[in-house]
Amino acid sequence: MKNRITEAVLIAVLLQLLAIACSAANHQVTQSPPATDPASPSISPSATPTPTSTAQFTDDPEQAKYLDAIESLRVIPSEKPEYREVVERLLKHEDAVKQMLKGCDPLDAEAPQLGSQFYKTSDSSYIVMLQCFLGAYQGGFAFYLYTETPNGATVQPLTLDRYDDDAGKVKKTSSHTAAGYPEYNPDRKTLVLSTKYRGVGDCGTTGTYQFANNKFVLKQFEADFACDGKLQYKTVYP
Structure with a gap:
């Protein structure tokens, strides 16, 4: 009789321990995942910098x-x-x-x-x-x-015809590139290109062109090649 009581007590204890273990396991499974740190950087594609x-x-x-x-x-x-x-x-x-x-x-x-x-x-x-x-x-x-x-x-x-100083001699050149300040009048179809030889602006050239038959035709060219502190244009062409 005493042995049967002891067995019953042991079975009751084991069942109680089993119930506790199952309860703990269920709690771990249903536990919510940790919240994302709002300060953590995003790795979404939209965060990629736009090429400049x-x-x-x-x-x-x-x-x-x-x-x-x-x-x-x-x-x-x-x-x-x-x-x-x-x-x-x-x-x-x-x-x-x-x-x-x-x-x-x-x-x-x-x-x-x-x-x-x-x-x-x-x-x-x-x-x-x-x-x-x-x-x-x-x-x-x-x-x-x-x-x-x-x-x-x-x-x-x-191409723009122009005249430059070449070792003291005036030389005609032609090129589709030029440095200066181009001003085009679409009503008159005229281009005036002024070029400085140096920053103070005391020497340089000014060419006037007429746009006709899909090209620029030189009408007048003035120049001061001296760079002596006094800007005094002289007509080189015509």
């Missing part, structure tokens, strides 16, 4: 420069709304834009947005004065006639 330069998409420094220059052109419509139409049309033909940029020597990728100018000559053509770089006191420009055709866009360099 297209240069990172190419290992070719030269191509990267052209891509960044194109991005510089994209800024122009927001700063100069009058150029919005032509710039948006240009950017649809990036190969033509790259061709113009390659005509810049040297090319500062940030310069195009600074002083580039665009003038409509017909429904499909524009004069493009592309700023290539910014010097100490004037910019460097490349001049083009940009034309859209059914087969794409074409680019024609617009």
